[in-house]
Amino acid sequence: MEFDSSSPIWLQLVGECSRRIVTGEWPAGSRLPGVRDLGVELGVNPNTVQRAMAELDRQSITVTDRTKGRFVTDDVARIDELRAQVATAHADEFVRRALGLGMTAERAVQLISNRWRAMEGESA
Amino acid sequence: MEFDSSSPIWLQLVGECSRRIVTGEWPAGSRLPGVRDLGVELGVNPNTVQRAMAELDRQSITVTDRTKGRFVTDDVARIDELRAQVATAHADEFVRRALGLGMTAERAVQLISNRWRAMEGESA
Amino acid sequence: MEFDSSSPIWLQLVGECSRRIVTGEWPAGSRLPGVRDLGVELGVNPNTVQRAMAELDRQSITVTDRTKGRFVTDDVARIDELRAQVATAHADEFVRRALGLGMTAERAVQLISNRWRAMEGESA
Amino acid sequence: MEFDSSSPIWLQLVGECSRRIVTGEWPAGSRLPGVRDLGVELGVNPNTVQRAMAELDRQSITVTDRTKGRFVTDDVARIDELRAQVATAHADEFVRRALGLGMTAERAVQLISNRWRAMEGESA
DNA sequence: GTGGTCTAGACCACC
DNA sequence: GTGGTCTAGACCACC
Numbered sequence: 001m002e003f004d005s006s007s008p009i010w011l012q013l014v015g016e017c018s019r020r021i022v023t024g025e026w027p028a029g030s031r032l033p034g035v036r037d038l039g040v041e042l043g044v045n046p047n048t049v050q051r052a053m054a055e056l057d058r059q060s061i062t063v064t065d066r067t068k069g070r071f072v073t074d075d076v077a078r079i080d081e082l083r084a085q086v087a088t089a090h091a092d093e094f095v096r097r098a099l100g101l102g103m104t105a106e107r108a109v110q111l112i113s114n115r116w117r118a119m120e121g122e123s124a
Numbered sequence: 125m126e127f128d129s130s131s132p133i134w135l136q137l138v139g140e141c142s143r144r145i146v147t148g149e150w151p152a153g154s155r156l157p158g159v160r161d162l163g164v165e166l167g168v169n170p171n172t173v174q175r176a177m178a179e180l181d182r183q184s185i186t187v188t189d190r191t192k193g194r195f196v197t198d199d200v201a202r203i204d205e206l207r208a209q210v211a212t213a214h215a216d217e218f219v220r221r222a223l224g225l226g227m228t229a230e231r232a233v234q235l236i237s238n239r240w241r242a243m244e245g246e247s248a
Numbered sequence: 249m250e251f252d253s254s255s256p257i258w259l260q261l262v263g264e265c266s267r268r269i270v271t272g273e274w275p276a277g278s279r280l281p282g283v284r285d286l287g288v289e290l291g292v293n294p295n296t297v298q299r300a301m302a303e304l305d306r307q308s309i310t311v312t313d314r315t316k317g318r319f320v321t322d323d324v325a326r327i328d329e330l331r332a333q334v335a336t337a338h339a340d341e342f343v344r345r346a347l348g349l350g351m352t353a354e355r356a357v358q359l360i361s362n363r364w365r366a367m368e369g370e371s372a
Numbered sequence: 373m374e375f376d377s378s379s380p381i382w383l384q385l386v387g388e389c390s391r392r393i394v395t396g397e398w399p400a401g402s403r404l405p406g407v408r409d410l411g412v413e414l415g416v417n418p419n420t421v422q423r424a425m426a427e428l429d430r431q432s433i434t435v436t437d438r439t440k441g442r443f444v445t446d447d448v449a450r451i452d453e454l455r456a457q458v459a460t461a462h463a464d465e466f467v468r469r470a471l472g473l474g475m476t477a478e479r480a481v482q483l484i485s486n487r488w489r490a491m492e493g494e495s496a
Numbered sequence: 497g498t499g500g501t502c503t504a505g506a507c508c509a510c511c
Numbered sequence: 512g513t514g515g516t517c518t519a520g521a522c523c524a525c526c
Contacts, residue, residue: 002128023224091239094218105240115215116229169503191511252374293518315526339487342466348395353488363463364477
């Protein structure tokens with residue numbers, strides 16, 4: 001994974017883990033890798049991973065059992081909520097760029113529709 | 125500017141310059157900074173800038189006068205075309221992510237519509 | 249190989265490689281020498297060879313496998329197209345010279361016919 | 373002017389001067405530049421120029437008056453003959469290349485015809 | 497091993 | 512001054 005200098009690495013890690021959870025890469029209720037393993041995989045210090053994990057716990061996205069490890073929440077409503085947040089963030093990024101290009105809302109919606117059909121066709 | 129290792133720096137420079145042109149930051153017909161100045165601004169070697177500029181020239185996005193410098197094309201139709209390409213790339217990125225989140229086309233379009241109203245309100 | 253200063257070496261290399269391909273010296277689908285070997289053979293820097301090779305790739309005259317090397321396209325239609333381009337360039341050079349000598353089209357065509365018979369006889 | 377190492381420079385100079393004479397750049401009967409001036413213009417030693425001039429004299433393409441200088445022959449028949457030699461050399465080069473590309477005589481003649489019309493149109 | 501990228505620095509043409 | 516080219520050499524990914 002690539003990090004940029006626009007925000008703290010631990011915050012970027014929160015985003016990356018959220019992405020894995022809402023895409024189902026890390027399913028509800030599944031066990032997360034340990035902080036040391038994650039640190040090695042992502043090339044960051046375990047302490048930095050720990051700080052990101054603490055934030056996920058705080059947001060009830062993950063829960064920690066001191067003896068068994070850390071797990072994705074099994075509260076699917078919480079995951080749905082997180083997925084909505086992630087989706088909104090993606091939408092906001094697109095809208096911000098489209099506004100920068102001087103597009104109208106109608107044109108933006110039309111473009112998304114067209115590209116959706118095109119990309120759905122590709123993968124089908 | 126931040127570069128990642130997913131693609132060559134010169135290609136990322138092509139993208140960055142295209143962005144500046146289609147957003148009007150570098151207007152049609154305006155003079156670009158010299159390759160040496162751009163190199164300093166972006167923290168890369170002038171030769172790498174040169175390689176990106178050669179690609180812009182090749183795509184008729186810019187034109188070069190060996191002695192006066194390099195200029196954004198004054199062919200606004202070409203810039204419109206480029207803007208459409210950039211918009212499509214942004215749309216594709218959103219669609220790809222939305223598909224990864226398991227969204228439907230209807231939901232995606234609705235989300236863009238909602239966020240457009242929200243962000244338009246912000247900037248207004 | 250001899251280079252002149254009328255055009256960049258990398259462009260002259262594109263021409264030389266095209267010539268080898270359309271004459272069958274480098275057959276369709278065959279592997280090209282590596283950029284380092286070609287550099288030694290032609291007496292130029294491997295980077296300059298690389299620049300020429302990139303242009304051949306861009307024009308789909310060659311295709312590159314990062315680990316196996318670079319190959320002449322096996323698309324014979326593409327090679328036929330290139331051969332036609334090279335032939336036109338040769339014809340243009342002759343016509344330009346003939347015009348400079350004040351020849352008429354009829355005389356030029358007659359001369360080519362006569363010389364063709366003469367040279368065909370030589371090689372036969 | 374560019375020289376290559378395939379033949380002696382004085383011989384290449386003979387060719388260059390012949391070219392200037394048959395194209396009318398140096399008209400029949402006109403005075404040639406001195407060997408020192410030509411040496412400077414072409415970047416070669418005056419002795420080398422002298423050797424080329426001697427060959428032109430020998431072929432009766434030029435005539436030398438010890439006191440007035442060297443002149444293009446005013447024998448237009450000799451210039452016509454030279455022009456025919458130059459034209460044949462150009463034709464031979466084209467034919468040799470066309471044979472290398474595997475063309476037929478018919479195709480070669482047709483190509484010259486087509487390109488003649490195209491280039492005549494351009495300059496018209 | 498293969499090709500691809502980047503840097504540093506020299507040199508060139510053109511004005 | 513401007514951009515364009517070339518070289519030398521390091522380093523990378525991929526296998």
